C-alpha cells in the first residue's frame with residue numbers, strides 16, 4: 001500500500017501567517033486551499049499537524065467509517081462546554097451514546113405532527129403581525145436575522161419545553177450572539193483564561209452565560225416543582241432513567257445541560273439557515289413563485305399542514321439548495337485522530353487534526369455543475385441521484401450527525417410554506433448582497449434587511 005505525502009500551505013514562521021488568514025478569512029482561505037492543493041492537503045501550524053479533506057469519499061471515511069477513532073477536536077468542545085456543560089454535544093464514547101439515546105425519543109417521527117401544530121401557532125402569529133403592519137403601509141423592511149432568531153427561539157421553547165420565552169427573546173438573542181463571538185475568538189487562543197480573571201472577555205462571557213443559565217434553570221426548576229408530565233423533552237429528561245448508567249434519574253444539572261444544548265443548537269443554526277433561504281427567495285422571485293404554484297396545486301387556498309410537506313418537492317429542493325450554498329454549521333467539522341488512521345492513501349497520525357469543509361465540498365463543480373448558481377432543480381427527484389453520497393452534508397453524517405435534521409427541515413418548510421401565499425419579500429434597493437461570515441454559525445456579515453409586502457392575486 002503506498003502512502004501519499006501531502007503538500008500544503010507554508011506561510012511565515014511556524015505557518016502563522018496562514019493561521020492568521022484562516023482565522024480572519026475562514027471562507028476564502030478554505031476555498032483557496034482547495035483551488036491550490038486539490039482534494040487533500042496538510043500542514044503544520046505551530047505544534048499542530050492539520051489535514052484538510054474535501055472529497056465526498058473522505059467525508060464518508062472520516063465521519064462514518066472511522067467515527068469511533070476520529071472524534072470532535074476537544075479544543076472547541078472545551079470552549080462550548082463552558083455554557084453547554086456535559087451535554088450530548090460535548091461528550092464522547094459510551095457516555096455520549098447514553099445521552100443521545102435519552103434525547104432521541106424527542107425526535108421520533110410520531111411526535112412531529114404535534115410539533116408542527118406548535119410551530120404553526122408561532123409562524124402564523126408572526127405572519128399576522130406583519131400583515132397587520134401592512135394594512136397601514138404598502139411595505140415593511142425587516143431585519144431578517146433578528147426576526148428569524150426570535151421565531152426559531154420561540155419554536156424550540158414551545159416544542160421542547162412548552163415555555164413561552166417571547167418576553168426574554170431579545171435578551172437571549174444578545175447573549176447567544178455574544179457567546180458565539182467569544183467562542184470564535186477563544187477557539188483561536190492557545191488556552192482558555194480562567195473564568196475568575198476579570199478580563200473584558202470574561203466579564204462579557206459571564207454576563208451572557210448568566211442570562212442563559214437563569215432562563216434554563218428557571219424552566220427546569222419550575223417543571224420539577226409542578227411535577228406534571230407535559231409530554232415534551234423537558235418532562236422526558238426529568239423522568240428519564242439512566243438504565244445503562246447507575247439506573248437513577250438524571251440530576252437537575254444533567255437535565256439543565258441537555259436542555260441548554262437543545263435550546264441553543266435547536267434555534268441558532270436554523271435561524272442562520274433561514275437568513276440565507278429568505279435572501280435567496282428574495283433574489284430569485286421565479287423560485288418563490290414556483291413554490292406558490294406548488295402550494296396552490298397541493299392545498300388550494302387552505303394553509304399548508306404537516307401532512308402536505310412530503311408533496312412539496314420544489315420547496316424541499318429550494319431548502320436543500322440553500323443549505324448547499326450556505327451550510328450554516330461549518331465550524332463543527334474539526335476532528336482529531338485518536339489513533340493512527342488511513343484516509344484513502346493518506347496516513348494520518350494519532351493526535352493530528354482533521355478538517356472538513358461542507359462549504360468547499362458543496363461548491364465543487366464536479367458534484368454540482370455551475371456551483372455558484374442557485375439551482376434547486378439539482379435536488380428534484382429526477383436529478384438528485386447524480387449527486388454523489390456525502391457531497392452534501394449540511395447536517396453532518398454518521399453517528400454524530402445532527403439530531404434535529406428532520407425537525408429543522410420541517411420548521412423551515414412550514415415557515416416558508418405558510419408565509420409565501422400571503423407575503424412577498426424582495427431585496428432592499430442599494431443593499432449589497434450579503435457576505436458570509438463565520439462565528440458559531442455562517443451568517444450574513446452585515447445586517448440583512450428584506451422588504452415585505454402583501455401578495456396580491
Ligand code: HEM
Nearest residue numbers: 089265266269270273329394395396400401402403404408
Ligand atoms: C438548519 C438547521 C441545522 C443545521 C444545518 C444543523 C447542523 C448540525 C451539524 C453539522 C451538527 C454536527 C455534526 C457533526 O459534528 O458531525 C449538528 C449537531 C447537533 N445538532 Fe444540529 N443543525 C440544525 C438544527 C438543529 C436543531 C433544530 C436541533 C435540535 C432541535 C439540533 C440539535 C443538534 C444537536 C443536539 C447536535 C449534537 C449531536 C451529537 O453530537 O450527537 N440541530 N447539527
